[in-house]
Amino acid sequence: MRIISALVSAAILSTSFLVQASGVEQAELFSRSAEFTSVKISPEGDYLSGVSIDKDTDKRALIILNMKTMKPSYIVNFKGKGEVGSYYWVNNERVVLQKSYKQARIETSAYYGEMLAVNADGSKPKYIFGYKGSAGGTSSSNIKKSSSIQATSYMLDTLPEQEDDILVMAYPWTGKNHAITQVYKVDVYSGKRKKLTSSPVQNANFLVDHDQNVRLSFSQDENQNDLLYYFDKEKNQWLDASDLRGELTEFRPLSFTKDDKSIYAIGAKGLETHAIYKINLETKEQEKVIQHPVVDPSQLWIDEQTKVLYAVEFEDGFPEYKFIDDKNSKAKALNQLMVAIPDHRIRIVSETTDGNKMIVVAMNDKNPGDYYLFDSKKMKLKYLFAEKNWLDPAKMAEVKPIEFTSRDGKQLHGYITLPNGIEHKNMPLVVNPHGGPHGPRDYWVFNSENQLLAQHGIAVLQVNFRGSGGYGPAFEQDGYRKWGAEIQYDIIDATQYAIDQGWANKDKICISGASFGGYSALMAPTIAPDMYKCAVGTVGVYDLEELHDSGDIPESYSGGAFLNEVLGNDAASLRAMSPTHNVHKLKASVLLLHGEEDERAPMEQFDAMEKALKEANYPYEKKVWDKSGHGFYTPESRELYYNTMVSFIKKNLKL
Template sequence: MKHLTRYLLLICGLLTTNLNAEPSQLIKAFSASAEFTDIQISPTGEYLGGITIDKTEDKRALIILDLKTMKPSYIANFDGKGEVGAYHWVNDERVVLQKTYKQERIETSAYYGEMLAVNADGSKPKYIFGYKGDGRASGGTSIKKSAPIQATSYMLDTLQDEEDDILVMAYPWTGTNHAITQIYRVDVYSGKRKKLASSPVQNAGFLVDHNQNVRFSYSQDEKLNDLLYYFDESQDQWVPGDKFRGDLQEFRPIAFTADDKSIYAIGAKENETRAIYQIDIATGKQQKIIQHPIVDPNELWIDQKTKELYAVEFENGHPEYEFLDKQSTKAKVLKQLMAAIPDHRIHIVSETQDGEKLIIIAMNDKNPGDYYLFDSKKLKLKYLFAQKSWLDPALMAEVKPISFTARDGKELHGYLTLPNGKELKNLPLVVNPHGGPHGPRDNWVFNSENQLLAQHGIAVLQVNFRGSGGYGPKFEEEGYQQWGAKIQYDIIDATQYAIDQGWANKDKICISGASFGGYSALMAPMIAPDMYKCAVGTAGVYDLEELHDSGDIPKSYSGGAFLEQVLGNNVESLRAMSPTHNVDKLKAAVLLLHGEEDIRAPMEQFDAMEAALNKANYPYEKKIWDKSGHGFYTPESREIYYETMLSFIKKNLAL
């Protein structure tokens, strides 16, 4: 760990002491992976766990610290290509962790469903679930064999009142992309397991009540229809849960009330935002508990001890909280923390079984995240770690929520990243459309790429265009089959709004995005060719006909139905909305960035765009990463990406 700390302190010095340092030093600072993530406290509060990067092998490891001394009691690592994925404390001494594998051809790790357990001091390691029963921990410690199972597993419930057992949700390997989900009770010391239930539908999730009974199963079919089942103990079988859903769209059960007689669920009535409902299990009667008029719930906070929902986070500009019971212990704690660390988003990420000690993370637009230990009995707050200690929040750029009216009268929302120390007037601007487009949205968060641009005096504009998630099903559906029309008009209108406000220099505007943002980075300048001086498409989709045939979406369980829903099959419309068929409208300088191992927007997409540009004899620049997929997942790849993107933008904006 010492060499890792020295490395990070070096970066910290480069950035925090001199923001006028060499560009490569700034890029390195913003490219570096987080020092610590996923900090969790053990049930009795004796230990802390956290994921860190072993720099000698560039692999994820789990470090367990004695909370009193803050010295390591054990570092969980794997030989060869193995590394640590997610992990969970299951009792006072024992941790269950996923084993993932670094791949040869691509930068991301793969998870094949293997779960292992080990004590906080490194003793009694055991392979408890997975397709093979052998393995070896770092240092040569043998892991005893467990019966193999051909399935990908995930933690369903740690069963806090049980010392030895957990509930595991497993997706059997069927050779297809769908399977009946199974639930097992697994002993974390011996690896012995007992099958408890199978889902009534494929690819299902589950909800467990306070008595460890699996009561609800939910999923979607291949046509994207929501499926909900309830386990009726009187009939000893799964029955359709239509009486609970009623007329709600996109219904999902999320937690039981304390008496197990009702559930909390999220859903939406027609033309409304998603809301939280309480539903009586005996009668199916619904009661709306919490709803925001503009945005959906952004986060749902469930007490780890009682499993009750106690708070809902919304984000209409800045984050705000609503409490189901304002007098509950957790509600009071969260309010105390918000007062102690103002102007931050506060998340309780882990707690002891008695609820007295909590691990929280505090984040905002300038701070990627600080971890604290809060003693709710003594009302003491102790700083633990920063995710990226070498970045000084005081030197970062503000992210300002904005709202504006689109050309058809629709109110839209977004964010403007403001270069620190610069007057908000006549600034060079990069427009950064988010990916998706359906489901994701932009939030008030720290964004390394946007912060890097801001350090070079460039403002960054983000807009939650029609089709974005987070504003209700109707808002999302308004973007269906409008990828090259209304969605792009929203992006263009947001750009014009920034110009009209005097914020942006109309002669110094670029657009840069990844995935669907890469599509928009090429498509928006084709619709508004005089608005953008340059366009950076990263991992973009450029030929919508090709999207129906290549990549992982059409091969997935409901991918065909999804593409038909959001794009349609009209060839003329698909071509009209494809950058590959609209090169003649371009005026902007173009940079294409892509990973050869991308399966979401495969190289066929890049090849089609390159061929169209070549056919039109249109100049462009490009860079290909041989091991990158749908994004850049290592510091080295991010450094090259940031350097290439930043250099191109500065050159074309004459900065």
């Protein structure tokens, strides 16, 4: 099979390259999916596993390699529309995986809650959780089934100390998008299950202590208020534990301390940035452990074996690490790895039970990811393979953090991608606002789209405008109900900053973004019409009144409350902030790109923008994908998107 040779050859290769290609061929190279993802090592280190995409079927398969020979011991590759989703090693011989399905009408896969288990050599396959189960029955394949359950399941805990059992969270199918969550102990060989508890509220998650007791339940209500409950074993019931949260908002428990007497949690006090707190379960005393003055934690490091939080990652420009326990073995390993692989973001993605062997991925702005095997006992680091070995990091563009002051005195941060091999002066520029706008932010990472533009000599500007996540509640809330005003001013001010720094040619600037970025790509040029030569709106929202009525946000559990908070309901204000009502202010050339199956920014948004352009007799170009949703998920769709977008930008910037 091609999928086998792809993984095995990748395991052997130790060099990368970027084919000297035309613009069209470059788009294909940057569109390719990673050779493999979700790389893990088995608990005793006998097997290496990863998910790879079969180039013939475009389906995800799980490949399990023998660590000694680096040859496949088994491949999970479902027939028909089935494909591998997330997976977990539950003991040294057995893997539990989620089964998803390719959809006919849309490029993404759907997960219906089915979990299966199989040994590393392919023996003892078993359907252990899902709606297709039947007691003692078998399917047409050799996979035995357990009794059926009408629920969507997710792994809660692999219970490393128990060979046969796992904890599964299940969301029953109630006909609504919210349900009382249930927890089951499931035997990974027989599929037999025992219900342990149900959450006291809807859509809950749980925290398990070191004795494998489900002790905390946390969620939010329809108005986005934090809910927290503690399970009282003596009373055998869930009790309100809001006193643990105290005055903290946006609260989430992370892990128990080693003695199970306290928890680590993340939360915000007032309008400060999010911090990590240690909270005593008996006294309710809160101790602030780590906080950054500018940014929220971007990554939390919890030991796979001890389940204890040991480090926190922040990103104020470049990533940095703060350790809760410097003596923790994982903290020491992380420090050693950062020295061994400098100038990279380091992630420990999997490890053996004894912690002696770890799978590590190293990545940065020029490198999408290299995998290593680290033997912490022998202090040896072995290169395994690259996620995308056809791209040469040496030929990629530098991504440089920037900081500037907005017109009203707010400190803003972002990144500029500087093409390799040319002078960084007077360059053509594409401004790329991120989606959201609330929650997401831009980071110092490898970005395929921006790197592709840089291959054409185009610099790319990203700004974490007010309203972005990651900079504390005050910064995020400062963007509420300001989508079409202050947020756009920040994007425009960032563009002017790039001009003032001498990077950007003021006569060769376009703006291009997706989702909220697509909205900004059409809205910013209505405010600064002489700044942008072209605007590319991808899967964007363009009519904010319509956003209250169509798409999956108003239909979601707390979506209505969210929109009311961040946008409001004033019709005049929503129209003033909508590109559909401001076409007469445009001067930029316009390209609209959309997916017919988009549920987040449905076709009503595209239709409203197209109608407004037609009524104004304003010229525009468009491309609609019939099977794409809120983004382009197959290599073929991404390649067409890249080629369409790059060609339009180059034409309008006269490159």
